Structures are given as structure tokens and as C-alpha cells.
Amino acid sequence: MADAGGPKRNPTWSRDELILALDLYVRHRDRPPGKTSREIEELSRELNVLGETLGHRHFEKYRNVNGTYMKLMNFRRLDPAYTSGGRVGLTRGGGGEEAVWNEFAADADRLHRVAKAIRENFRAGDVHPELQQLGADDTIEAQEGQLVTRLHRHRERSGKLVQRKKAQFCARHGRLFCEACRFEAEEVYGERSSGVIECHHIQPVHTLRTGLVTRLDDLALICANCHRAVHAQSPWLGMEELRALVFRNE
Numbered sequence: 001m002a003d004a005g006g007p008k009r010n011p012t013w014s015r016d017e018l019i020l021a022l023d024l025y026v027r028h029r030d031r032p033p034g035k036t037s038r039e040i041e042e043l044s045r046e047l048n049v050l051g052e053t054l055g056h057r058h059f060e061k062y063r064n065v066n067g068t069y070m071k072l073m074n075f076r077r078l079d080p081a082y083t084s085g086g087r088v089g090l091t092r093g094g095g096g097e098e099a100v101w102n103e104f105a106a107d108a109d110r111l112h113r114v115a116k117a118i119r120e121n122f123r124a125g126d127v128h129p130e131l132q133q134l135g136a137d138d139t140i141e142a143q144e145g146q147l148v149t150r151l152h153r154h155r156e157r158s159g160k161l162v163q164r165k166k167a168q169f170c171a172r173h174g175r176l177f178c179e180a181c182r183f184e185a186e187e188v189y190g191e192r193s194s195g196v197i198e199c200h201h202i203q204p205v206h207t208l209r210t211g212l213v214t215r216l217d218d219l220a221l222i223c224a225n226c227h228r229a230v231h232a233q234s235p236w237l238g239m240e241e242l243r244a245l246v247f248r249n250e
């Protein structure tokens with residue numbers, strides 16, 4: 001057998017990458033761009049920049065024109081407009097395509113928005129190097145992919161911003177408590193735990209852009225348990241959904 005699975009294999013396609021590929025597919029659904037087209041070449045180049053931004057280890061043929069074109073053809077097997085004529089498309093491909101297809105293919109507008117958000121973030125080129133390491137915690141990746149997930153985590157962990165948010169909240173309410181479940185660390189653990197609370201960025205992840213300033217109103221203070229619950233499912237819970245969950249038995 002060849003060295004399948006060996007160290008020279010490129011990583012499987014991430015959601016971000018699949019979203020960009022599906023976006024191109026959907027835009028040219030009737031007639032997908034050919035292998036030597038400008039569109040495929042452009043996408044291949046973008047995928048290489050994205051891979052670098054995310055710190056993916058990659059190899060010589062990483063998302064080359066051929067692989068990029070094949071991925072578009074993989075989407076065909078899921079497209080009823082194509083398969084209804086009895087055609088089957090390329091049958092091999094990862095399971096990731098199907099998930100991305102099911103989530104985005106029927107809503108081209110949302111697909112474009114999300115693809116645009118991903119694109120603008122790595123094109124900006126000033127993605128914080130810390131982003132390359134972030135994301136190894138138990139956060140479930142946002143539907144919009146790794147890049148915006150890391151951007152979200154990066155923003156809500158910005159030390160200075162968190163301090164300012166806590167100060168503002170204290171000035172308004174006189175104490176810190178979870179905006180979802182109302183848990184107050186000081187009450188339970190005593191005075192020395194009074195500052196124990198986390199920030200959660202409440203703006204939709206597809207609106208995040210590198211270089212955009214985070215406003216204090218973009219953040220909510222929530223306890224670690226609530227924050228974990230928000231990010232432990234896909235799609236992430238909104239604040240209202242979180243509150244509804246916490247108080248469902250009342």
C-alpha cells in the first residue's frame with residue numbers, strides 16, 4: 001500500500017475550506033468552472049493562504065488546482081439538480097462535505113455571507129499569531145468554521161477588554177453576576193472570588209472581522225458553566241436560548 005495516512009498526507013478539508021468551495025460551486029451550479037479556470041486557480045490560492053493562517057501543516061500539493069477542482073466535483077454527488085438526471089458525480093469524498101452541503105446549500109445568501117466573512121478575515125493578513133494556537137479547548141467549532149471560532153475566542157479573552165467590561169458592569173450593577181443564570185461567585189466562594197466570571201462575545205460569528213474593534217456591548221458576562229454550555233453544541237446557543245435553558249423548569 002502507498003503511504004496512505006502517513007505523515008505526507010494533507011489534512012482533511014476543514015469546514016472553512018469546504019464553505020469556500022461550496023460557495024464557488026453554488027455560484028456556478030449550472031456549469032462548474034473547469035480545472036484550468038481562473039476561479040479554481042483563485043480558490044486554490046485562497047485555500048493555501050487560509051491554511052497558513054490557521055497554522056495547518058501542509059505539503060507540496062496542498063489544495064492544488066487538481067484537488068480543489070475534485071472537491072467541487074465531490075459536491076455534485078449531493079446536488080439533486082445534478083443527480084436527478086441519473087448522474088452520480090464523484091462518489092468519493094469526506095463526510096464533511098455532506099454536513100456543509102446540508103447546512104448551507106439551500107441558503108445561498110447565508111453561504112455567501114459566511115464565505116465572505118472567512119475570506120475577509122484571512123485576507124486582512126493581520127490575524128493575530130495567537131489564533132494559530134487557539135481552539136484546542138472543548139469549544140465546538142462554530143458552523144462558520146475554525147477561523148471565526150478562533151477569532152471569537154481570541155476577542156472574548158482579551159485581558160484588557162475583559163477588565164473594562166467587568167468594571168463597567170460593576171459600576172452599573174454594584175456586583176458581578178452571570179447574565180444568564182445570575183450565579184454570583186462572591187456569594188458562593190467568598191470575597192476573594194468576586195472577580196471570577198468570563199466574557200462571551202455575543203455578536204454573530206460571521207460578522208467578526210480582524211481589525212474590528214470590540215465594543216463592551218458586544219460582550220456579556222457569564223459564568224464558566226454557562227459559557228461552556230454555549231460553546232458545547234452546534235450551533236452555539238444565543239443568550240436568550242441559554243436563559244431559556246437555565247430557567248426551563250421555572
Ligand SMILES: [Zn+2]
Pocket residue numbers: 178179180181182183222223224225226227
Ligand atoms: Zn451562568
Ligand SMILES: [Zn+2]
Pocket residue numbers: 152156199200201227230231
Ligand atoms: Zn464565547
